[in-house]
Amino acid sequence: MADLKLGTGAAEARATHDSLVEATARQDREAFATLFNFFAPRVKSYLLRLNADDALAEEIAQEVMLTVWRKASQFDRSQASASTWIFRIARNKRIDVARRLSKPALEPGEPALLPPDLQAPDEAAHASARDVRVHAALKGLPEEQLRLLQLAFFDGLSHSEIAERLGMPLGTVKSRLRLAFDKLRKHFSVEDL
Amino acid sequence: MAQKRDQTAAMTHQSLGDEIFSAYAAGTLSAPMQLLLDTQSRFDSEVALGRSQADAVAGLMLETAPPAAMGEDALAQVLAVIDAEEAGAGEAGPRDAASGDEKGRKAARLASKALDELLSLPVPVRDMALESGANWQFAGPGVRVMELIRQGAAKAELIRLEPGHGVPRHSHDCKEFTLVLCGAFHDGLARYGKGDLSVADPEIEHRPVAEPGEVCIALAVTDGPLAFTGPLGWVQRALGGMN
Numbered sequence: 001m002a003d004l005k006l007g008t009g010a011a012e013a014r015a016t017h018d019s020l021v022e023a024t025a026r027q028d029r030e031a032f033a034t035l036f037n038f039f040a041p042r043v044k045s046y047l048l049r050l051n052a053d054d055a056l057a058e059e060i061a062q063e064v065m066l067t068v069w070r071k072a073s074q075f076d077r078s079q080a081s082a083s084t085w086i087f088r089i090a091r092n093k094r095i096d097v098a099r100r101l102s103k104p105a106l107e108p109g110e111p112a113l114l115p116p117d118l119q120a121p122d123e124a125a126h127a128s129a130r131d132v133r134v135h136a137a138l139k140g141l142p143e144e145q146l147r148l149l150q151l152a153f154f155d156g157l158s159h160s161e162i163a164e165r166l167g168m169p170l171g172t173v174k175s176r177l178r179l180a181f182d183k184l185r186k187h188f189s190v191e192d193l
Numbered sequence: 194m195a196q197k198r199d200q201t202a203a204m205t206h207q208s209l210g211d212e213i214f215s216a217y218a219a220g221t222l223s224a225p226m227q228l229l230l231d232t233q234s235r236f237d238s239e240v241a242l243g244r245s246q247a248d249a250v251a252g253l254m255l256e257t258a259p260p261a262a263m264g265e266d267a268l269a270q271v272l273a274v275i276d277a278e279e280a281g282a283g284e285a286g287p288r289d290a291a292s293g294d295e296k297g298r299k300a301a302r303l304a305s306k307a308l309d310e311l312l313s314l315p316v317p318v319r320d321m322a323l324e325s326g327a328n329w330q331f332a333g334p335g336v337r338v339m340e341l342i343r344q345g346a347a348k349a350e351l352i353r354l355e356p357g358h359g360v361p362r363h364s365h366d367c368k369e370f371t372l373v374l375c376g377a378f379h380d381g382l383a384r385y386g387k388g389d390l391s392v393a394d395p396e397i398e399h400r401p402v403a404e405p406g407e408v409c410i411a412l413a414v415t416d417g418p419l420a421f422t423g424p425l426g427w428v429q430r431a432l433g434g435m436n
Contacts, residue, residue: 014256029272036268041260048261058264062271069275084252091220091251095227134246135253152212153247154254156219159212181211184250 014131017082018075025072032072035082036065043090049155050094060097064090081131133187145180152177211243218247224342225349228317229370229414235315236372236388310353310408314374318412322351329353335403336360347416354378354409359402369393369415371401376409378402385411 017038023031040061047057067089075085138146151157151165159177163170216222217230234241311322321341329337335358339351352360352371359378370392377386378401385391385401393399403409 017256029275033268033272036271039255040263040267042255042258044263045258045261046255057261058267061263062267066271066274069271080248081252083256084249087252087255088248090255091218095220095224131249131253134249138250138253149215149250150254152215153218153250154258156216156221158216158221177215178211181246185246 014081014083014135018077021068021072021075021082021085022077024069025075032065032069035068039068039083039086040065043086046087046090046154047094052094056097060090060093064093067093084131130187134184137184137187141180141183145176145183148173148177149180214243214247217244218251223347223416224344225347225414226370226416228321228342228349229372229412231317232315232374232412233372233388233390235317310375310410314410318351318374333360334358341412347414349412349414352411352413354401354403354411356403356405356407356409359400369413372412372414374410374412376407377404378409378411379404 017035020031020035024035043064044057044061047060048054052060064086068086071089075082079085080088138149141149148162151162152159157165159173160170162168162177163173166173213222213226213230217227222230230240230244234244308327311319311327313319314322318341322339325339325341327339329339332338332352335355337353339353340348341351342349351374354360354376356376370390371385372390373385373387375387377384379385380391380399380401382399383391384404391401401411
């Protein structure tokens with residue numbers, strides 16, 4: 001499971017990632033390489049978690065990072081932190097690949113099948129500052145709630161699948177997730193939109 | 194629609210529930226349900242907030258995930274692709290929506306009558322409708338439908354009702370979500386205006402009829418109660434090459 005108990009410096013690291021994406025937008029290859037070395041293995045880890053085989057996970061992680069290079073100029077740290085932005089690219093790429101593989105009859109480039117890649121510019125603001133608050137809130141959660149959030153938000157398990165995996169009653173999973181999510185919710189506001 | 198007349202007005206503005214946001218973030222929602230959520234977030238700031246919250250949580254999870262070793266040449270390969278692209282010898286180039294957009298808009302121009310109407314729809318739906326060529330199909334007097342996405346049993350389509358017209362009475366094999374994009378309809382149980390979401394259970398028979406005076410366009414999505422297939426579903430079968 002992800003180590004959310006990051007030590008100090010997480011906020012600084014985050015700001016650094018944001019700056020690296022901005023440098024990448026200026027075609028800075030060293031910045032891109034640094035981003036690649038940090039995020040590619042984590043994107044791969046995300047894909048492996050979802051049962052992709054190693055070769056495919058590696059390939060998609062590379063595609064994701066290539067998209068990061070190509071679309072870096074669209075990154076806006078006031079809308080999303082680098083990790084959230086890259087996660088969205090990874091998620092959309094994965095959905096895209098899955099659709100390509102599961103519906104071979106369709107043209108892979110069929111625009112209607114491509115999920116909206118990026119959040120519209122008016123959708124979020126001050127995201128980095130918010131992520132710092134949310135990260136702090138995550139760190140304050142009991143281990144079990146963190147684990148539940150991870151299974152739901154990152155591993156993509158439904159509530160009943162989580163209940164089954166942990167041998168926990170469904171109602172308990174739902175109420176604890178609710179509790180954890182509500183704690184995080186306090187750190188978001190409509191002004192973030 | 195699932196609501197009865199005597200239930201509160203809030204029922205006509207149904208929430209999709211918490212679970213849908215984690216499924217959205219993790220990428221396990223079916224494409225039609227993802228479209229529904231994206232579109233609903235244009236009308237409902239709570240939904241928009243839930244969605245961006247879920248993304249932020251997932252982003253933090255990514256940041257703190259244990260790394261999985263990449264191949265030695267992984268970065269070099271990607272840099273080689275970038276070099277090739279910049280040398281103008283690029284392979285296919287970025288496969289983003291730009292060219293398809295243009296194609297879609299051209300096709301849409303042919304359906305110029307419907308164009309203004311489509312242009313007023315919220316972005317994710319509008320773009321999909323344009324990209325699919327604004328291909329309305331006759332579905333009865335005063336009723337047209339346009340399929341946007343089909344994925345297994347899950348389906349997203351636009352339904353367009355002329356004032357006073359309605360879709361024939363029907364029930365469903367699975368849950369049906371209907372989000373009103375413009376105009377309003379009444380299904381004999383409740384009224385649904387712009388931004389309202391109706392959720393119809395399989396056993397409910399209903400007959401939505403557009404209110405007089407204005408065309409009603411709605412996004413109709415059919416899927417299971419929670420429309421994601423989970424980690425053993427199609428995404429993983431496809432990714433993992435199982436079955």
